[in-house]
Amino acid sequence: MAMSSVAQQRSPMRFRGRSYMAFALTPEPPIVDWLAELDDWIRSSAGFFVGRPVVLDLAGVTLTSPAIAHLIAELGTRNIRIMGIEGIEADKLGPGLPPLLKGGRAATVEAVDSASATKPAARKEPSSLLLEAPVRSGQSVFFPDGDVTVLGSVGSGAEVIAGGSIHIYGTLRGRAMAGMSGNRAARIFCSKIEAELLAIDGFYRTAEDLDSALRGRLVQAWLNGEVLMVTAMD
Amino acid sequence: MGKVIVVTSGKGGVGKTTSTAALGAALARAGENVVVVDFDVGLRNLDLVMGAERRVVYDLINVVQGVVKLPQALIRDKRIETLFLLPASQTRDKDALTEDGVGRVIAELRTKFDWVICDSPAGIERGATLAMRFADAAVIVANSEVSSVRDSDRIIGLLDSKTVKAERGERMEKHLLITRFDSARAARGEMLAIEDVLEILSVPLLGIIPESEAVLRASNLGTPVTICSSDSAPARAYTAAARRLAGEDIEMTIPTDKKGFFNKLFGRRAA
Numbered sequence: 001m002a003m004s005s006v007a008q009q010r011s012p013m014r015f016r017g018r019s020y021m022a023f024a025l026t027p028e029p030p031i032v033d034w035l036a037e038l039d040d041w042i043r044s045s046a047g048f049f050v051g052r053p054v055v056l057d058l059a060g061v062t063l064t065s066p067a068i069a070h071l072i073a074e075l076g077t078r079n080i081r082i083m084g085i086e087g088i089e090a091d092k093l094g095p096g097l098p099p100l101l102k103g104g105r106a107a108t109v110e111a112v113d114s115a116s117a118t119k120p121a122a123r124k125e126p127s128s129l130l131l132e133a134p135v136r137s138g139q140s141v142f143f144p145d146g147d148v149t150v151l152g153s154v155g156s157g158a159e160v161i162a163g164g165s166i167h168i169y170g171t172l173r174g175r176a177m178a179g180m181s182g183n184r185a186a187r188i189f190c191s192k193i194e195a196e197l198l199a200i201d202g203f204y205r206t207a208e209d210l211d212s213a214l215r216g217r218l219v220q221a222w223l224n225g226e227v228l229m230v231t232a233m234d
Numbered sequence: 235m236g237k238v239i240v241v242t243s244g245k246g247g248v249g250k251t252t253s254t255a256a257l258g259a260a261l262a263r264a265g266e267n268v269v270v271v272d273f274d275v276g277l278r279n280l281d282l283v284m285g286a287e288r289r290v291v292y293d294l295i296n297v298v299q300g301v302v303k304l305p306q307a308l309i310r311d312k313r314i315e316t317l318f319l320l321p322a323s324q325t326r327d328k329d330a331l332t333e334d335g336v337g338r339v340i341a342e343l344r345t346k347f348d349w350v351i352c353d354s355p356a357g358i359e360r361g362a363t364l365a366m367r368f369a370d371a372a373v374i375v376a377n378s379e380v381s382s383v384r385d386s387d388r389i390i391g392l393l394d395s396k397t398v399k400a401e402r403g404e405r406m407e408k409h410l411l412i413t414r415f416d417s418a419r420a421a422r423g424e425m426l427a428i429e430d431v432l433e434i435l436s437v438p439l440l441g442i443i444p445e446s447e448a449v450l451r452a453s454n455l456g457t458p459v460t461i462c463s464s465d466s467a468p469a470r471a472y473t474a475a476a477r478r479l480a481g482e483d484i485e486m487t488i489p490t491d492k493k494g495f496f497n498k499l500f501g502r503r504a505a
Contacts, residue, residue, distance in 0.1 A: 134436055136391030137384050152436060155387040156380075171433070 014202030022053040022083065024104070027071065028060050035074060042078060049080045055101060059087030065094050072097070134170060135160060144181055156196065165189070175199075179223075188221040193230075203228045236267075238340055238350045239479070240369040242393075244385030246356030248377045249413035252449055252459065253472070254353040255283045257373070259458035260476035262317035266348040269308065272322035273365035274355040275331060281321045284311065285456025295323040298335030304342050313461055318347070328361040340368040358392060366397055371407035373479070374437060377414050378426040383434055386410075390437060409440035411475060416445045417488060441475030442488045443468050 027034050042049070056072070063071065072082050084101035085093060093100055127146045134152030135141055141148060141160045148162040153170030160166050161177045168176065168190035175197040179186030184201045193214060198205050198221045205221070205228045218234040241254045251274075258270040272280035275295060281287045292307035297320070304320075311317035320343070323330070343350045354365035366372065372393050376386040390408065399406050412431060419425050432439060443449075448466035452459035460469045460476075467489040474484050 133394065136394070137387035139391045139395075153434070155391075155434070156384045157388065158391075173434070 022055045022104075023049070024055045024057045024086070025075075025080070025082075026057045026060055031061065031063075031071065038078070049078075053083045054080055055104065056082045056085045056098070057087045058085060063092075065092055065097070068092070068097060069094070128164070129162075135174070137174070154190075156194075162186070176221075177204075178221075184223050186223075189219075189233075191218050192216055193219045198228060198230065200228055205230065236344045236347045236350050237371065238344060238352065238369045239371050239373055240352045240354055240366040240393075241373045241375060242354040242362065242366055242389050243356065243375040243382070244358060244362075244389040245376075245382045248375050248382050249443070249449075250356070250375050251279045251283050251353050252453060253373065253375050253411055253413060253443070254280060254351050255458035256460045256469070256472040257476045257479065258349070258351045259311075259314060259317060260460040260473045261349050261351075261480065262311070262314045263460065264476070264480070265316065266480070267316045267346070268349045268351065269318040269320055269343055269347045271320040271343070271350060271352045273331075273352055273361050275322045275361055276324065276327045277355065278322035278324050280353050281309075281319065282456060283453050284309075284319050284458065286311070286319050286321070287456070290321045293321045293323040294339070295326050295330045297339050298331055300335070304339065304346075313457070328355070328359065328364075331360065331364050333364060333367065336364045337368055358388065362389075363392065363396055366393055368398055369393075369406070370399065371409065371479075373409050373411050373440060374435070375411050375413055376431065376435070378412055378420065378428065378431050380426065383426065383431055386435055390435065408437045409479065410435055410437040411440045411443065413443040414445045415442050415488065417490070439486060440478055441471050442486070443471045443475070444488060444490060 058068070068085070075082060082098050084098050086101045086104055088100065090100050129143045129146070129148045131141065131148070131150045132152070135150055135154040135158045137155040137157035139158045143161070144163040146162070147164040147167065148160055149167040150160065151169050154160055154168055154172050154174045154176065156173040158174035159177065160168070160175070161180050163181050164178065164183060165186045166176045166178045166188045171192040171194055172190035173194045173196065176188045176190070176195060177199040178188045179201040182201055186200055188198055188200065194216065195210070196207050200221060200223045203223060203226055210230060214230055214232055217232045219230050219232050221228060221230045223229070241250050241257070243250050254270050258268045262268040270280060270284065271294065272278050273294070274280070281290055286309045289309050292302045294307070296302045297304050297307050307320055309319045309321065311319065340350065352365045352369065355361040374386050374389060376382045393406050393408060394400050397406055410432070412428060416425060420427060428442065444467045446466060446468045448463045449459050449468050452462040455462055459466065460472050463469055464473070470489040477484055
């Protein structure tokens with residue numbers, strides 16, 4: 001009893017995904033020449049890298065772990081701080097080096113001169129993801145850009161994570177997490193609920209705190225302030 | 235060109251090996267050329283269920299590594315001429331299987347047989363993924379209980395993503411075989427109902443095999459149940475499933491063992 005009352009008082013822990021635009025530096029051999037070229041560039045646009053997230057893409061060069069550390073130190077003297085490394089095997093990175101990053105996507109960077117402020121990101125087209133096959137146990141669907149619609153069921157041990165709302169026309173037995181990047185207006189709809197977990201913008205509810213009268217019914221989940229509501233629609 | 239079938243389940247102990255042997259024997263009995271392949275390297279069982287454990291000389295690993303030619307490792311069944319076994323190695327582990335090697339062996343088996351039935355090990359590791367890798371169709375073996383059903387769901391996800399067929403963007407043909415079904419326990423609500431299993435997995439049903447002593451007896455005798463006691467309920471269910479696999483349209487029933495005096499008398503002799 002004591003345990004559960006403590007759990008109720010404490011506000012639930014929340015996790016959110018967030019994405020940032022980072023600049024990727026791509027060294028080319030020989031490194032000395034590349035650094036000289038970089039110096040020329042910095043001279044013409046002083047302060048360009050200050051305060052900007054920078055990622056080092058090492059796919060074009062083969063460097064040992066000490067050589068990577070040396071390169072990062074060299075960049076440090078030019079006021080470039082590296083937040084992550086990509087294009088390299090994980091075992092090449094010692095404990096003192098920035099973490100390995102994966103799954104980066106190319107983005108267009110408009111030419112910015114040193115004085116101009118960051119431009120607002122181009123408005124994205126609204127997008128959605130339609131899945132015609134069931135989401136099977138162990139599968140994870142991650143779609144930060146909008147709504148996800150599943151025509152089949154979402155199996156126990158499967159998860160659907162969406163930036164927008166989630167619509168499931170089969171049975172939801174796994175987890176559904178909507179509005180993952182701070183969209184509180186997102187909702188979850190499913191035609192039959194047997195869910196393990198529902199979450200909107202990090203506020204969640206597990207199967208245990210779900211009203212048992214709702215099980216197996218057509219429901220929607222939505223946020224009322226900071227409380228995740230689940231209501232029947234049939 | 236033969237058809238490659240993987241018999242898989244995720245969970246152990248649901249009846250993959252029994253089903254591989256029973257389906258293989260039923261197809262061979264109908265005159266088809268069949269090879270059953272044991273992928274459970276290190277924990278092989280199919281040789282026992284097929285009654286060929288004392289005849290194993292070379293195995294799948296030897297063929298995969300190119301040490302021997304395929305015909306040297308194939309064991310012909312003593313009861314049915316068109317049934318063959320390619321055994322697994324008991325002394326090696328699954329890392330000895332390479333994707334290229336398995337692909338080569340499966341391609342060669344495909345040219346020699348009508349049916350290549352691969353008995354997958356439990357789990358989702360290397361042995362299981364290689365067993366399904368080159369398959370044209372899958373028989374998913376499940377018991378009507380929640381853990382088996384969820385593991386099968388996981389396996390279906392892998393069949394739809396990690397096989398050569400899936401990677402080519404083609405649809406993997408899938409069949410669900412429910413084994414060890416106990417209609418009395420299902421009626422008491424102690425097992426998932428067949429409809430619930432079908433609803434969760436949404437894969438077409440190939441057959442329902444009733445729980446029966448005949449299966450255990452057949453395993454211990456080293457004879458596939460479809461040969462050993464071909465009139466028993468599980469044998470009839472497996473034979474019907476094999477015919478459905480071959481494309482026949484047969485009404486779905488759950489065979490039962492009638493416990494009449496007559497059957498008791500002859501049932502004992504059949505064993």
